[in-house]
Amino acid sequence: MRKNRFHLTDLPSAVIIFIVVFVFFAVSAGGFFSAYNLASILTQSVIPCLLVLGVAIVIMSAGLDLSVGNVLTLSGVTCGLLLKAGMPVALAMLVGVLTGTACGFLNGFMVAKMKLPPFIATLAMMNIASGLANTLSQKKPVYWEREAFPILDTIGTGAVLGIPVFALIGVLVMAVVIFVFYRTRLRTNVYTLGGNEEVLHLSGVSVAKWKIVVFTLSGLMAGVGGVLMDARVTCADPTVGTGLEFAAVVGAVIGGNLQNVGKGNLFGAILGAITLATIRNGLSIMHMNNYWQMVLTGAILVIGMVIRELFVRIEHKKKLKEAEASA
Amino acid sequence: MEPILKLEGITKTFPGVKALDSIDLDIYPGEVHVLAGENGAGKSTLMKVLSGVYQPDAGTIYVDGKATPIPTPQAAEQLGIRMIYQELNLVQELSVARNIFLGHELYKNRVLGLLDFKKMEERAREILATLNIPIDPSVKIKELGVGQQQMIEIAKALSMDARIVVFDEPTSSLTDNEIEELFSLIASLKEKNIAMFYISHRLGELFEIGDRVTILRDGQKIDTKPISDITMDELIAKIANRDLDNLYPHEPVAPGEVVLEVKGLTNEKCKDISLTVRAGEIVGLSGLVGAGRTELARAVFGVDDYGAGEVLLCGKKVPKHNPRKAADMGISLLPEDRKTEGLALKLSIRENETVATLAQLFKNGWIRAGLERETAEKYVRDLEIATNSVEKSAGQLSGGTQQKVVVAKWLMTKAKLFIFDEPTRGIDVGAKTSIYSIMDELVKENAAILMISSDLQEVLGMSDRIYVMAGGAVQKEFAAGEATQAEVLKYAFQEG
Numbered sequence A: 001m002r003k004n005r006f007h008l009t010d011l012p013s014a015v016i017i018f019i020v021v022f023v024f025f026a027v028s029a030g031g032f033f034s035a036y037n038l039a040s041i042l043t044q045s046v047i048p049c050l051l052v053l054g055v056a057i058v059i060m061s062a063g064l065d066l067s068v069g070n071v072l073t074l075s076g077v078t079c080g081l082l083l084k085a086g087m088p089v090a091l092a093m094l095v096g097v098l099t100g101t102a103c104g105f106l107n108g109f110m111v112a113k114m115k116l117p118p119f120i121a122t123l124a125m126m127n128i129a130s131g132l133a134n135t136l137s138q139k140k141p142v143y144w145e146r147e148a149f150p151i152l153d154t155i156g157t158g159a160v161l162g163i164p165v166f167a168l169i170g171v172l173v174m175a176v177v178i179f180v181f182y183r184t185r186l187r188t189n190v191y192t193l194g195g196n197e198e199v200l201h202l203s204g205v206s207v208a209k210w211k212i213v214v215f216t217l218s219g220l221m222a223g224v225g226g227v228l229m230d231a232r233v234t235c236a237d238p239t240v241g242t243g244l245e246f247a248a249v250v251g252a253v254i255g256g257n258l259q260n261v262g263k264g265n266l267f268g269a270i271l272g273a274i275t276l277a278t279i280r281n282g283l284s285i286m287h288m289n290n291y292w293q294m295v296l297t298g299a300i301l302v303i304g305m306v307i308r309e310l311f312v313r314i315e316h317k318k319k320l321k322e323a324e325a326s327a
Numbered sequence B: 001m002e003p004i005l006k007l008e009g010i011t012k013t014f015p016g017v018k019a020l021d022s023i024d025l026d027i028y029p030g031e032v033h034v035l036a037g038e039n040g041a042g043k044s045t046l047m048k049v050l051s052g053v054y055q056p057d058a059g060t061i062y063v064d065g066k067a068t069p070i071p072t073p074q075a076a077e078q079l080g081i082r083m084i085y086q087e088l089n090l091v092q093e094l095s096v097a098r099n100i101f102l103g104h105e106l107y108k109n110r111v112l113g114l115l116d117f118k119k120m121e122e123r124a125r126e127i128l129a130t131l132n133i134p135i136d137p138s139v140k141i142k143e144l145g146v147g148q149q150q151m152i153e154i155a156k157a158l159s160m161d162a163r164i165v166v167f168d169e170p171t172s173s174l175t176d177n178e179i180e181e182l183f184s185l186i187a188s189l190k191e192k193n194i195a196m197f198y199i200s201h202r203l204g205e206l207f208e209i210g211d212r213v214t215i216l217r218d219g220q221k222i223d224t225k226p227i228s229d230i231t232m233d234e235l236i237a238k239i240a241n242r243d244l245d246n247l248y249p250h251e252p253v254a255p256g257e258v259v260l261e262v263k264g265l266t267n268e269k270c271k272d273i274s275l276t277v278r279a280g281e282i283v284g285l286s287g288l289v290g291a292g293r294t295e296l297a298r299a300v301f302g303v304d305d306y307g308a309g310e311v312l313l314c315g316k317k318v319p320k321h322n323p324r325k326a327a328d329m330g331i332s333l334l335p336e337d338r339k340t341e342g343l344a345l346k347l348s349i350r351e352n353e354t355v356a357t358l359a360q361l362f363k364n365g366w367i368r369a370g371l372e373r374e375t376a377e378k379y380v381r382d383l384e385i386a387t388n389s390v391e392k393s394a395g396q397l398s399g400g401t402q403q404k405v406v407v408a409k410w411l412m413t414k415a416k417l418f419i420f421d422e423p424t425r426g427i428d429v430g431a432k433t434s435i436y437s438i439m440d441e442l443v444k445e446n447a448a449i450l451m452i453s454s455d456l457q458e459v460l461g462m463s464d465r466i467y468v469m470a471g472g473a474v475q476k477e478f479a480a481g482e483a484t485q486a487e488v489l490k491y492a493f494q495e496g
């Protein structure tokens, strides 16, 4: 009887890239391999990890979300303005998160109901969110009275038992998403959307509803990211999220999440996001500027795909060998 | 007894086609009602009206005598209508159990939506056991063969209580053993008073299991009769709307030089295979599904790699694992899995047909649109492709009509060697004969044909020589006229 087997193609290329990158910086960037710096890489990874989860799930479902960076910004700006206006902190944060969620819902609605290609719908949302964030903030960082909201400082920079609260919250949110993904119908339905959405329809499940769920979830993650970012940097900058969408897409892809294959890997996506954060950290230790990071992130995407192709070929050769051995 | 289901005046129009024209039909508990008709006659559409996928433009559905609209697949599910669709509807990366319960999962905690994986796997195991399907429910679908996947599809449909089950061409990818298993399953469902619709182009099957037969043509009902009141010839005549006295119009020609020579080819699925095909010859490759025939074809054409062995075309070595080169040298492969390998569902019939031959249609860099259109139209006529225009997109065609388009596409290539993998699967009886005639023309023009087929009648009727494969190896070669059905089967069942 047939058994499930491990296929090399199930291994995200992020694993290889991460090891190479990590060893490279550990050897050549002084101060990289210190407890303090490693901890700060992890803290820097929190928000990209949140975004990458949402984006990975969208990609697995054969969608794409280019808006998460600017939706994060908009959520942060909304929350910041409300704080500035003196709204209770819990309420302001909630509205911030809901702003992101609503953007995600709109993305889902455009894709599922108005039948826009995900690329177009989220590209539009990317611009809408950025435009709104800049208008609302008048293109300036929004500051609020820090002393009025000590809880925000606790979230942003505090620690319990030596662990940053910021990271703790991030990990908690990620754990919930992963749990929900693997333990409920979400994974089944997302894989089915990615593999062949007709199957979902014929099984009596609403395709439109689940597409909306998936995009909304991605918006929710961007919303959470936005308010956490506020707490972290103690202001709401209308450009803070720019480029985060690209990092999220690249992280998801090298983490083994591709469109139209009907499968995915959330842990791979997280590793993908951490890999990119590691590169950013290592380069800045080596005093390389931002533009080099962009070059490298782009290159990593290509390298990731090349590694995957390599895996496909090795897997193929392996099959042949087995065959010859049995013949 | 009252019919469990009655359709009255069901009409369904798609842009440019009346797929169903005022159809009346009923079915009784415990009855197997078989549907027959050409590709595009409306069989699948009618069943999709039943399963809530399509809404009829006019007409009424009565369930237990009450008028009952079926607006969605969910509604059909609640009425106990189960559908096994013509195309496989499984998720490759999920386990058998998750696929069986797709859309009606079992929960540990409904409110939180927590799934009960253990219970689903146990239940799946039980369901598979009662259906005599020896598959582990924790295995992912992608690890299974097509036949096994088809059996899972059936298990999925029967995992919930059913009153009416629809089988839309379930046997096209099953082995003989699995077909027998399916038929005994149908018999046991019959005892439980479950009503069944059954669609197949393998007309022999209809007589084996049917109680009544309904023939559709161009969206209209031609007749409904007890199956015992009709003969095979009458049935064929009603389906094709003409008498087909010679189903296999093949006239052997004197074979020429050796075109294909395979020497000791060995890979994952093929064990040390040697064979030859000469110009002017149709060579049948018989065997059970899974015998390694498709894999051999893929290796010869270079889609799959192989280890030992070599492939020669007209004495020249065909490079390994290079389908492009193989095509340039003059090999043409009609793949078995047309939906994923052969057809661009969003492109039009014309584009699909001519994509393999585009080079021949170019002149000074401009595509000769007139010629392209003419050629496409010629094949639409020859194969009686059910469409109102060559510009219709392939995804909108009936299952069998899609097959015809792919076959047409491959027939248009000018090749020295044609490899046809199940050329007539899912194709209606009239068009089968047209395809055979075209094959016959091809060999008269000195082409060589290697035809893989699970349809024994077809192999016996069309081949000049026959190789029988089992367990990845060639078991036997029969010269023209030597083979009989029993002999071929004997070797097909031989293992290793």
Ligand SMILES: Nc1ncnc2c1ncn2[C@@H]1O[C@H](COP(=O)(O)OP(=O)(O)OP(=O)(O)O)[C@@H](O)[C@H]1O
Pocket: B014, B015, B017, B019, B037, B038, B039, B040, B041, B042, B043, B044, B045, B046, B086, B386, B387, B395, B396, B397, B398, B399, B400, B401, B402, B426
């Ligand atoms: N979604 C669709 N859009 C447009 N036309 C369609 C669609 N589905 C079916 N048709 C058309 O309706 C007609 C009937 O198709 P149907 O699939 O019911 O045929 P069938 O009898 O099942 O044939 P086969 O034996 O090939 O499966 C065909 O002309 C087909 O092109």
Ligand SMILES: [Mg+2]
Pocket: B043, B044, B045, B086, B168, B398, B399, B400
């Ligand atoms: Mg059909």
